[in-house]
Amino acid sequence: MNGSTPMQRRISVRDVARQAGVSVGTVSRVINHKPVSPEMSATVNKAMRDMGYTPNAVAQSMRTKTTYTVALVVNDISNPLFSSIAKGAEQILREENYSLFIANTDNNPQREKLIIQSLVHRRVDGLMIAVADETSADTNSILRSLDFPVTLLDREIDLSMDAVCDEHAVGMKTAVRYLFDLGHRDIALITGGDNVRPGRERAAGFREAFRERGLAVMDTWLRQGRLDAPFGFAQAREILSAQRRPTALIAGGNQILSGVLRAMRQLQFRIPNDLSLVSCDDIDLAVLMNPPITVIARDTERIGRVAAELLLRRMSRIIKTDAIKLSIPTELIVRDSCRPVSLPEVKSGRIDGADPRGAGRP
Amino acid sequence: MNGSTPMQRRISVRDVARQAGVSVGTVSRVINHKPVSPEMSATVNKAMRDMGYTPNAVAQSMRTKTTYTVALVVNDISNPLFSSIAKGAEQILREENYSLFIANTDNNPQREKLIIQSLVHRRVDGLMIAVADETSADTNSILRSLDFPVTLLDREIDLSMDAVCDEHAVGMKTAVRYLFDLGHRDIALITGGDNVRPGRERAAGFREAFRERGLAVMDTWLRQGRLDAPFGFAQAREILSAQRRPTALIAGGNQILSGVLRAMRQLQFRIPNDLSLVSCDDIDLAVLMNPPITVIARDTERIGRVAAELLLRRMSRIIKTDAIKLSIPTELIVRDSCRPVSLPEVKSGRIDGADPRGAGRP
DNA sequence: CTGTTAGCGCCTTCAC
DNA sequence: GTGAAGGCGCTAACAG
Numbered sequence: 001m002n003g004s005t006p007m008q009r010r011i012s013v014r015d016v017a018r019q020a021g022v023s024v025g026t027v028s029r030v031i032n033h034k035p036v037s038p039e040m041s042a043t044v045n046k047a048m049r050d051m052g053y054t055p056n057a058v059a060q061s062m063r064t065k066t067t068y069t070v071a072l073v074v075n076d077i078s079n080p081l082f083s084s085i086a087k088g089a090e091q092i093l094r095e096e097n098y099s100l101f102i103a104n105t106d107n108n109p110q111r112e113k114l115i116i117q118s119l120v121h122r123r124v125d126g127l128m129i130a131v132a133d134e135t136s137a138d139t140n141s142i143l144r145s146l147d148f149p150v151t152l153l154d155r156e157i158d159l160s161m162d163a164v165c166d167e168h169a170v171g172m173k174t175a176v177r178y179l180f181d182l183g184h185r186d187i188a189l190i191t192g193g194d195n196v197r198p199g200r201e202r203a204a205g206f207r208e209a210f211r212e213r214g215l216a217v218m219d220t221w222l223r224q225g226r227l228d229a230p231f232g233f234a235q236a237r238e239i240l241s242a243q244r245r246p247t248a249l250i251a252g253g254n255q256i257l258s259g260v261l262r263a264m265r266q267l268q269f270r271i272p273n274d275l276s277l278v279s280c281d282d283i284d285l286a287v288l289m290n291p292p293i294t295v296i297a298r299d300t301e302r303i304g305r306v307a308a309e310l311l312l313r314r315m316s317r318i319i320k321t322d323a324i325k326l327s328i329p330t331e332l333i334v335r336d337s338c339r340p341v342s343l344p345e346v347k348s349g350r351i352d353g354a355d356p357r358g359a360g361r362p
Numbered sequence: 363m364n365g366s367t368p369m370q371r372r373i374s375v376r377d378v379a380r381q382a383g384v385s386v387g388t389v390s391r392v393i394n395h396k397p398v399s400p401e402m403s404a405t406v407n408k409a410m411r412d413m414g415y416t417p418n419a420v421a422q423s424m425r426t427k428t429t430y431t432v433a434l435v436v437n438d439i440s441n442p443l444f445s446s447i448a449k450g451a452e453q454i455l456r457e458e459n460y461s462l463f464i465a466n467t468d469n470n471p472q473r474e475k476l477i478i479q480s481l482v483h484r485r486v487d488g489l490m491i492a493v494a495d496e497t498s499a500d501t502n503s504i505l506r507s508l509d510f511p512v513t514l515l516d517r518e519i520d521l522s523m524d525a526v527c528d529e530h531a532v533g534m535k536t537a538v539r540y541l542f543d544l545g546h547r548d549i550a551l552i553t554g555g556d557n558v559r560p561g562r563e564r565a566a567g568f569r570e571a572f573r574e575r576g577l578a579v580m581d582t583w584l585r586q587g588r589l590d591a592p593f594g595f596a597q598a599r600e601i602l603s604a605q606r607r608p609t610a611l612i613a614g615g616n617q618i619l620s621g622v623l624r625a626m627r628q629l630q631f632r633i634p635n636d637l638s639l640v641s642c643d644d645i646d647l648a649v650l651m652n653p654p655i656t657v658i659a660r661d662t663e664r665i666g667r668v669a670a671e672l673l674l675r676r677m678s679r680i681i682k683t684d685a686i687k688l689s690i691p692t693e694l695i696v697r698d699s700c701r702p703v704s705l706p707e708v709k710s711g712r713i714d715g716a717d718p719r720g721a722g723r724p
Numbered sequence: 725c726t727g728t729t730a731g732c733g734c735c736t737t738c739a740c
Numbered sequence: 741g742t743g744a745a746g747g748c749g750c751t752a753a754c755a756g
Contacts, residue, residue, distance in 0.1 A: 010509075012749055023727040028751055037725060057484045058423045059749035062732050067420065076449065078663070083445035087438065090466055094477075099463050099484060104452055115456075122419045122461060147372075261650045288623045290652045301440070374733055385743045390735055399741060421733035424748050 011053045020047035031055055061123070070311060071101040071119050073112070073129040074153070080283050081254055081300055082130070085153065088304025089128060096312055098125070107132045107226075109139060116142055124148060126311045131155050135195045149314035151307045155197050162314060164307045164326040168198055168280075171296040171330030172205030173212070175250060175278050178294075178332060180213060183341040184248040184276060188221035190235045190260065191252025199224055202252040202280070221246050232259025240267050240275070247341045248276035254283050261289070276338035291336035298330045373415045382409035393417055423485070432673060433463040433481050435474070435491040436515070442645050443616055443662055444492070447515065450666025451490060458674055460487070469494045469588075471501060478504055486510060488673045493517050497557045511676035513669045517559050524676060526669045526688040530560055530642075533658040533692030534567030535574070537612060537640050540656075540694060542575060545703040546610040546638060550583035552597045552622065553614025561586055564614045564642070583608050594621025602629050602637070609703050610638035616645050623651070638700035653698035660692045 013031075017024045020043045029036045030044040047053075061067045070093055074082040090100045101124065105112040112132055119127060127146070130153040131139050140157050143150055152163035172189075179187055189206045192199025203224055210217045220242070223235040232251060236259060239246065251257040257279040269275045271291060279286050282297035306326055313319050375393075379386045382405045391398045392406040409415075423429045432455055436444040452462045463486065467474040474494055481489060489508070492515040493501050502519050505512055514525035534551075541549055551568045554561025565586055572579045582604070585597040594613060598621060601608065613619040619641040631637045633653060641648050644659035668688055675681050 010749095013751095014749080024750080025727060025729095025752085026725090029726085032751080035725070040726080054479070054483050056749055058420060058429065059732090060751080061420045062424050062734095062749075063751045065732075077439075077452070078442065078445040078449040080440065080442065080445070083440040083442070083448075086445075086464065087440040087466060090439070090464065094465065094480075097480070099480065100465070101461050102448065102452065102464050103456065103462070104449060117416070118456075118459070118461065121416050258646050258650060265650075265652075284620050285647050285650060288620060288627075288647060288651070290627075372733095375735095376733080386734080387736080387743060388741090391742085394735080397741070402741080418733055421748095422735080424733075424750095425735045427748075 010056070011051050012056070016044065016047050016051060016053050019051060020044045065123075067123050067125055068098050069101060069122070069124045070098050070126045070128065070308070070315075071103065071124050073103050073105060073115055073119075073127065075105055075107045075130065075132060077102055077104055079255060081281060084300035085128075085304035085307070088301035088306075089308040090304075091301075092305050092308035092312070098312070105132050109133060109136055112139060113142060116146075120146065120148075126150070126315050128153055128307050128311060129155075131157065133195050134197065149311055151311045151314070153303065153307055160323050162310055162324050164303060164310060164328060165197060166201075166298050166303065166328045167330050168201035168296075169205035169208065171280075171298070171332065172202045172250070172252075173209045174330075174332045175294075175296050176206055176209035177212075178334065179248045179250075179276065179278065179338065180209070182248075182276070182338055184246075184338075185215065186218070186221070186244075186246040187248045187250065188218075188223070188239050188246040189250045189252055190223045190225075190232055190239075190256050191250075192227035193224045196227065198253065198280075199227060206250070218246075227253040227255055229255045229259035229262075232256030233263050234259070236260040236263035237267065240264070240269060246275070248278070248338065251277065251279040254279070254281040254285075256280075257283075257285065257293075261285075271337050272339040276341070278338065282333060286335075289337075293337040294335045295333050296330050297333050298328050303328050372418070373413050374418070378406065378409050378413060378415050381413060382406045427485075429485050429487055430460050431463060431484065431486045432460050432488045432490065432670075432677075433465065433486050435465050435467060435477055435481075435489065437467055437469045437492065437494060439464055439466055441617060443643060446662035447490075447666035447669070450663035450668075451670040452666075453663075454667050454670035454674070460674075467494050469590075471495060471498055474501060475504060478508075482508065482510075488677050489513070490515055490669045490673060491517075493519065495557045496559065511673055513673045513676070515665065515669055522685050524672055524686050526665060526672060526690060527559060528563075528660050528665070528690045529692050530563035530658075531567035531570065533642075533660070533694065534564045534612070534614075535571045536692075536694045537656075537658050538568055538571035539574075540696065541610045541612075541638065541640065541700065542571070544610075544638070544700055546608075546700075547577065548580070548583070548606075548608040549610045549612065550580075550585070550601050550608040551612045551614050552585045552587075552594055552601075552618050553612075554589035555586045558589065560615065560642075561589060568612070580608075589615040589617055591617045591621035591624070594618030595625050596621070598622040598625035599629065602626070602631060608637070610640070610700065613639065613641040616641070616643040616647075618642075619645075619648065619655075623647075633699050634701040638703070640700065644695060648697075651699075655699040656697045657695050658692050659695050660690050665690050 013024045013027045017027045026040055027044055030041050072086055072089055077083055086102060093100050103115045109132055126149045128151045134155050134157045150161055152161055154165050191202045194200045207217055225231045251260045271277050277293055279293050279295045282295050286293040286295045375386045375389045379389045388402055389406055392403050434448055434451055439445055448464060455462050465477045471494055488511045490513045496517050496519045512523055514523055516527050518525060553564045556562045569579055587593045613622045633639050639655055641655050641657045644657050648655040648657045
């Protein structure tokens with residue numbers, strides 16, 4: 001019964017019209033809830049139900065030039081961050097009868113390009129995308145040339161584009177301050193490169209926090225590269241194997257956390273005794289780890305919902321405004337992965353409530 | 363520039379034909395790689411490129427009655443299991459120029475029904491679905507009435523339907539045997555209900571393993587309900603708060619693990635000293651937990667790939683066979699979450715290498 | 725309010 | 741090989 005010819009001969013408005021003894025126009029009006037006399041409406045609805053009629057969305061799209069379809073394009077949908085976003089977005093979109101395409105770029109600009117082209121081919125009404133590289137001129141020009149609305153997910157490529165971004169810099173600053181207050185001075189951060197907003201902002205927030213206190217960041221402890229687990233692993237290994245080691249480490253991304261934890265296990269670092277740890281995103285892993293990990297959290301499903309709402313507004317042409325930038329706040333959730341630490345010796349007679357134990361790892 | 367009228371007047375085959383000085387038929391043939399003289403092909407391709415022409419997939423679908431579109435319908439795309447499946451499926455589908463819709467049912471049969479209806483409205487070419495409840499007559503009849511191929515994801519509702527299923531029973535048996543061999547006899551399992559294959563099969567495998575050894579399962583320790591974290595939490599709490607407690611617990615689902623871990627933390631049970639733990643699915647959480655958790659693993663991305671391939675074959679009408687059932691094997695990955703335990707006293711003089719320490723928790 | 729009609733953009737016979 | 745014409749199912753004018 002499956003695998004038969006594609007889309008068997010189905011019932012059309014014409015069939016319904018004949019059955020109901022009305023014109024196709026009337027059937028169409030009933031379908032689209034346009035003014036129709038009650039009795040007509042009843043007859044037509046009955047006919048539709050009796051015949052098992054379902055309007056053909058393809059034909060509707062053909063006529064109306066609207067597909068009620070939106071795409072979500074991300075690096076990797078199996079990243080819990082993106083799958084949460086997908087969930088939030090789908091929820092909002094479905095309420096408005098939109099359907100959601102998803103596609104993975106694998107952080108490959110070539111694939112990303114192909115995917116976008118397939119979306120214009122399909123005539124989607126809108127796009128939510130976390131581009132792989134904000135500095136790619138190619139991607140940017142393609143994006144700008146699209147004739148449907150685009151919402152950037154935590155990316156900034158251009159003033160003319162809607163975006164929903166997270167306050168990574170603020171979050172990072174809060175986290176670093178928190179570590180400062182615990183007495184940490186030797187703090188490392190592993191995060192994405194400057195070509196992608198989360199990495200850029202986290203690094204910026206990190207630097208700013210140090211500046212605020214008049215401290216200098218150790219360049220060897222600020223590692224920017226990619227937001228994936230292998231990068232987190234490699235960098236954590238390096239940092240933790242060096243002669244001089246930080247007392248605290250911030251995993252600047254949920255995938256990076258996974259790499260960091262692997263490295264820590266391998267090198268037998270214990271949390272928080274040997275190293276205080278802060279991560280980003282309140283995923284299961286962070287919550288259930290032993291000890292539970294302090295994180296810079298954000299409501300990831302909400303990102304999806306907000307992005308979908310923004311896109312919806314834009315698609316409905318209610319807003320003709322210039323680009324809208326929306327912010328998602330972050331929140332530091334303090335758990336048990338950071339321990340207080342004595343302050344390093346200072347030359348000038350600064351006052352600090354240091355405990356007698358030395359900093360760093362024995 | 364965004365939010366303008368939907369799909370601006372775009373270039374059509376006619377425009378290209380005029381520009382290239384050929385007929386629309388020829389343009390169409392070029393697009394579809396039908397036999398065309400080389401020079402014609404060149405001229406047309408140039409015209410298309412010059413004009414920035416992209417075929418309209420909606421119109422193509424209208425004519426060909428094929429949308430090159432497939433849907434993945436699951437309970438919750440943010441479940442790492444399903445997002446992995448989505449990833450695998452999307453990868454395969456894209457190679458064949460199919461696009462993937464996703465939708466969440468939230469385990470709500472009502473929503474599930476609405477979603478399926480929206481898919482027939484959209485005229486998708488195929489569907490991959492993990493139905494919320496295999497016993498729902500409503501869902502089943504809807505599914506059977508569809509005129510496009512359906513692939514069930516780890517569900518069995520009917521002989522006539524393609525499916526890719528995991529060998530949960532085998533996996534569970536292996537796990538229980540492993541625990542038996544460690545000396546455990548008091549083993550609990552928390553998993554989904556019988557109305558959904560993973561729960562049913564895991565429970566069956568569990569029972570079978572006991573039967574194999576001529577042991578009786580303690581009914582109070584076989585908890586079947588839902589595959590979500592709250593259920594896992596509630597059941598684990600109950601089991602672990604009771605007077606008599608198991609020495610080992612199997613979390614029969616990745617979400618259940620999360621609930622179980624929460625309960626264990628709350629009750630201050632340590633792994634594996636106070637309780638040996640086995641879980642399902644090799645997610646980050648299990649790997650990185652301290653200690654790392656022994657799991658019944660399966661290649662989740664592969665499930666998606668296999669399901670997509672099966673659907674593709676079915677859609678291409680190459681196979682007219684009756685329903686195809688594909689199996690995904692499971693593998694027990696032994697880590698450090700289970701400890702050996704002395705055997706309980708036995709009446710008859712059975713030989714067992716018991717160690718002197720008593721079973722259970724102090 | 726309701727019926728009639730002309731396409732939306734494309735593919736696919738059918739003649740040539 | 742190529743051009744001309746019909747129609748997929750629907751909506752949006754336009755008359756009535």
